Amino acid sequence: MRTEAKRPAAPKGKDNVPAGDNRASGNGAGGSPPPAEMQGTTVEQRRELLKSMLTQRRFEERCAEAYALGKIGGFCHLYIGQEAISTGVMSMLRPDDYVITAYRDHGQALARGIAPRAVMAELFGRVDGCSGGKGGSMHLFDAKTNFLGGHGIVGSHVPIAAGVAFGIKYKRGNQVCVCFFGEAAVNIGAFHEALNMASLWNLPVIFIIENNRYGMGTAISRSTANEDVIVRAKGYRMDGETVDGQDVFAVRECMSRAIEKARKEKRPTLIEMRTYRFMGHSMSDAVSGTYRTKDELEENMKRDPILLLHNKMFEAGELTEGEMHKMDDEAKAVAQDAWDFADASPEPPLENLYKDVLADTTS
């Protein structure tokens, strides 16, 4: 059903790069080794990280356009500004690991390796979408990449993630399950119930709070008695860590510890990744004005994760402006290709209306 497209080549798998590769990576124009924080990645991997983030950004800019044209309906929550998290996290996972997330899921879906065509077709409500056109923006699924959705009820998928980890342990596997949610989800019961059991039962799950400071239009200071959300890990005898979610290397670095702990010790970790969304909560929401100021937005946009990575690579002499433009053009082309594909994809046939309400199989 899904058609393979040219992918943004989400970097995958290698959480440990041999030292030799590191030395080889310092081959930019300056000839000096890259800054310490970039070590552990090759220059090729750094390019892939940048490419993945750019692809998400350009893809979602087209989503906003498609929404305005009525090609995308319903609720549509853009990830713009948070791409270092999806990119950094996915780059550390194995293909057989599991990913589950909330409704702001486009960036994660692309970073995990779902074809941009299949994601855009889903947003357009077409039969070639990754959920056959029946899920929409909030319910992207892809069994091939173990992408377990796109869930629309805040916090509701957090216990499901613990259940996936329970299943991994039950089958004596060594995969991990990564679960993304916003900081507003830490006030809902499901979050607490899941963290308690994940720690009690030693489940290989990594809970990632993407703290973008606003639950819809409510600032964390107005919703959360203790804004230092990571202290909640302690309450469940779980390791917790706060990192700069705009820095893809910081994201990768803390993920490597959490993954190790999950794979080897079957212990869960709670990670707070501090970030900022550059768009409104959804497409029906003003970018700034009602609950945050333009100044605040502009201040935070100076820490655009793409810009930060670009600058680091530029300063290390491993990326020229020309190369950056070329990479950006490629990202735009991927987004255009996804759009064209989605536009040409047929609507789901009416006979699919009653399909997959129930499975017609038994064990």
Add this chain to the structure above:
Amino acid sequence: MPVITYRDALTQGLREELQRDETVFLMGEEVAQYNGAYKVSKGLLDEFGPMRIVDTPITELGFAGIGVGAAMVGLRPIVEFMTWNFALLALDEVVNAAAKMLYMSGGQYKMPMVFRGPNGAALQLGAQHSQAWESWLAHIPGLKVCTPGTPADAKGLLKSAIRDDNPVVFLEGEMLYNVKGEVPDGEHIIPMGVAELKREGDHCSVITHGKMVLVAMRVGDDLAKEGINIDVVDLRTVRPMDVEAIARSVQKTNRAVVLEEGWEICGMGSQVVDFIQRECFDDLDAPVLRVHQEDVPMPYAKNLERAAKPDAGKTVAAIKKVMYLD
């Protein structure tokens, strides 16, 4: 055929399916060390160990979600709620996750799982512990809903439910656990969506399910002494519902009473009556009547509780009314 209790029939069904398939596991409050709040899981921890018979904290939403996640990666969870009254806390996982996962994923993620536990009123447990939830759950596309009323149906339907690749809501009668009946040893499967005509007569159809089956059978015995013979149609599963069985009976008797444990408004009986008026309109000799719980939260006082519940007396009165005998 061995005569065993409804409780033991369920235990037998669980044990056989746990033996048959290693991906089946049971989780819930007090299911393991305590042997189950109603002893349905008695002995299973010893036989299958703590990885497969899992005691949970009191955290219904959380462990229902754990079940959903485990089902997504190929296990066949059986999630026990100590009662369905507590399952209200978990309905988000049942309704928003389990029931919709296959559909919203475009057919990619099946939910082979069972949510089970006692349903309906027992004796003097008060308003929060005395409720029948089947009409709420049967409302949801993507779920199947079983309401076994006898030990044999309890075992046969539970085995079907565990083998089904869909999320099945399995409502046990809290007052039925000690009821005895003949139950076949070993492989005994009752398919979903197949009603059983449990008593035959041609004067009036009584369409019912779950705990009320026993009431209907008693009514049948009593009325037979007065020369009134009723059909008792036990739906056994309310979703899918065996509407053909309803039609066959009503077309024969031309009269129907729908008996259920829950409340009147939007109850299961509303659905049955809707079907009868559409498909059997020309067969009816009288309006269809319903017997159900009075439209009040369940009171504690013995006399008030008795007055609130549907019972044999109310059922007999309804049957006589549709036969124009009152």
